[in-house]
Amino acid sequence: MIKLFRKIDEFKEYRRSLGQTSIGLVPTMGNLHSGHLSLIEESSKYNEVTIVTIFVNPLQFGPNEDFDKYPRTLEQDLQSIDSLSIEKDILVLAPESASEIYPNGxxxxxxxxxxxxxxxxxxxxxxxxxxxxxxxQLFNITKPSIAYFGQKDFQQQLIIKKMVRDLELPLQIQTMPIIRDESGLAKSSRNQYLSDSQRTEALELSKKISTIRELLQESSFIDSQISINSILEETLRDERWDYLEVLDSNNLQSISPTTNEAVILGALKVGETRLIDNQVVKIIYAR
Amino acid sequence: MIKLFRKIDEFKEYRRSLGQTSIGLVPTMGNLHSGHLSLIEESSKYNEVTIVTIFVNPLQFGPNEDFDKYPRTLEQDLQSIDSLSIEKDILVLAPESASEIYPNGxxxxxxxxxxxxxxxxxxxxxxxxxxxxxxxQLFNITKPSIAYFGQKDFQQQLIIKKMVRDLELPLQIQTMPIIRDESGLAKSSRNQYLSDSQRTEALELSKKISTIRELLQESSFIDSQISINSILEETLRDERWDYLEVLDSNNLQSISPTTNEAVILGALKVGETRLIDNQVVKIIYAR
Structure with a gap:
């Protein structure tokens, strides 16, 4: 059953009535796509109750970013969740205003x-x-046992894990794989800003990352570094690329011969739309 | 009974064994004086267990401040607490290093x-x-029902109350009055840096604040503002004064005819020692 809450106070009252049940949280900015839905399905598989928050958070948008334009599609989002036909309870918390999340001053x-x-x-x-x-704030309001984040925002999930560890917040963080369309494009609410020809252009992002992943898997450390550096250098000469980097997946530091798992992260601007993607790769360097 | 803990892990284990008892926290940087002791007495009056933390926190010192020089007097602090002859349990948490409070990265x-x-x-x-x-961090480690702060650090206690409200931390904050010596000097660990003549010089701080308090209590809003502004202007021409201000005690905004309670705050440098003091005053303007 899906229950919608627009007021934090009403949500909190309901939350209290749930007591100690196992609760999974899927925090989103709405405009749900199959990436989000995979998190909701995962959560409802392992928890009695799943809370989906839908909140376009003004604090995380810069002054020249797409806060106003960001798609708000609550009706459609509720239908998408409903279409999953999950039998357990899904609570959708979609605060009607930012002051619900950030009250008085x-x-x-x-x-x-x-x-x-x-x-x-x-x-x-x-x-x-x-x-x-x-x-x-969302953790504090929803008090989940576990919260689900997508690997697409790789840096974000790492930062959140760090916050949870540093502040000893009483929950677990689970990161779930990137969902892609048939062409390999990572699902994102921002994909809908793309024209058909831009969708094709956008594939450069996942393709370049795949090329680097293969090099990491197939060459020795030295060989891979040489080839990768020349790819990075050439790619980043193109101003559409915001970044393309290969880093240690644990701490986003430079990789070394002792790195066990690397992450290749890229951000590419296609028209006005900035897209991000990444791939994680266990590395056992060929000798 | 006083129990001393130097390791956070040992403290946490003990804390867990206490369960839901009412716990008062008195966070300090040690070098306890009668101001601190009044907080400990207040806490033990109303709570089963009182936790006194003693930690000179590197994060709150600037690069040219007195972090290295700040007095560390654990033995003497334990004796001071002991001399209160409190019958309830006092837990003293004095972490042996900063990494106990700020672990691995x-x-x-x-x-x-x-x-x-x-x-x-x-x-x-x-x-x-x-x-x-x-x-x-200290709240998270000690999980108190209530924490006690001195009014001497007026701005600090207001900021902490704001943090507790914003982050919905599950405890209360109680602010306790400033303790002064016979001359009127507010008790501070930094007073011991003062020579005898500097102690006399330091009295300027509490005296100036008292003068302004009297004006606020005795004059109409307009009259008090005129007299106070001329005092502030004259005083702040003297470079030893870091600040001297009259603000609304609720939010540190400028006062107006509708302000119910003002706070007069001053910071004065005496030799190398920066001292702070304040007085809160309910105001019913004379008409």
Whole structure:
């Protein structure tokens, strides 16, 4: 059964009535696609109750970003959840205004240093402070046993795991694989901004990442570094690329011969739309 | 009975064994004086167990401040607590190193905007981020029902109350009056840096604040503003004064004819030692 809440107070009252049940949280900004739906399905497989939050968080958008334009499609989102035909309870918390999440003069910011400055953090200053602050609030309101995040926002899930560890928040974080369409394009609410020809252009992102993944899997450390560096250098000469990097998946530091798992992360601007993607790869260097 | 803990893990294990008892927290940086002791007495009056933390928090000191020099006097502090002859349990948590409070790569900061930029925040950039972050950690480790702060750090207790409200931390904050010596000097661990002549010089701080308090209590709004402004202007020409301000005690905004309670706050440098003091005053303007 799906229950919709637009008021935090009403939600909290209901939440209290649930007591200690196992609760999975899927925090979203709405405009749900099959990536989000896979998180909801996973959560409802393992938890009595799943909470889906739908909140376009102003704090994580920069002044020149797409906050106003970001698609708000609550009716359609509820239908998408309904179409999953999940038998357990799904609570949808879609606050009717930002002041529900940030009440009267809310002025606290939670920041993580180290992981937040690079990649998306460098082109979107303040973005991750907005993310950690809203996620803290959502955790506090929903009190889940476990929260599900998509691997597509790789840096984001790592930052949230760090916050949970540092602040000893009483829940687990589960990261779920990227869902792609048939062409390989990672599902994103921003894909709908793309024209047909831009969709084709966007494939460059996943393809370049795959090329690098193969190099990491098939060459020795030295060989892979040489080939990869030349790919990165050439690619980043193209201004549409915001970043393309190969890093240790545990801490986003540079990789070394002792790195066990790497992550290849890219951000590509296609027209006005900035898309991100990544692939994680266990590496056992060929000798 | 006093129990001393130097390791967070051992403390946490003991804390778990206490379960839901009512617990009062008195967070300190040690070098306890009668101001701190009044908080400990108050806590033990109303709680089964009182936790006193003693931790000189590196995060709240600026690069040119007195972190290294700050007095560390654990033996003496334990004796001071013992001399209170409190019959209930007192747990003293004095972590043996900063990594007990900030374990392996801790990199989260909690910041409050609005209240933190002025007064002490303006001459000590980053200070209050260090305060809120350590206080969050101490709350998380000790899980008190109530925490006691001194009014001497007026801005600090207001910021902490804001953090508790914003982040919905499950405890109460109680602010206790300033303790002064016979001369009127507010008790502070930093007083011991003062020579005898500096102690006399330091009295200027409480005296100036008292003068302004009397004006607020005895004159109409307009009259008090005129007299106070001329005092502030004259006083602040003297470079030893870091600030001297009259603000609304609820939010540190400017006062107006509708302000119910004002706070007069001052910071004065005596030699190398920066001292702070304040007085809160209910105001019913004479007509």
């Amino acid at each position: 809310f002025s606290t910011t939670i920041s993580i240093s180290g992981l937040t400055e690079k990649l998306c953090g460098s082109s979107r200053p303040g973005h991750f402070d907005g993310v950690t602050t809203v996620v803290y | 801790f990199s989260t900061t909690i910041s409050i905007s609005g209240l933190t930029e002025k007064l002490c925040g303006s001459s000590r950039p980053g200070h209050f981020d260090g305060v809120t972050t350590v206080v969050y």
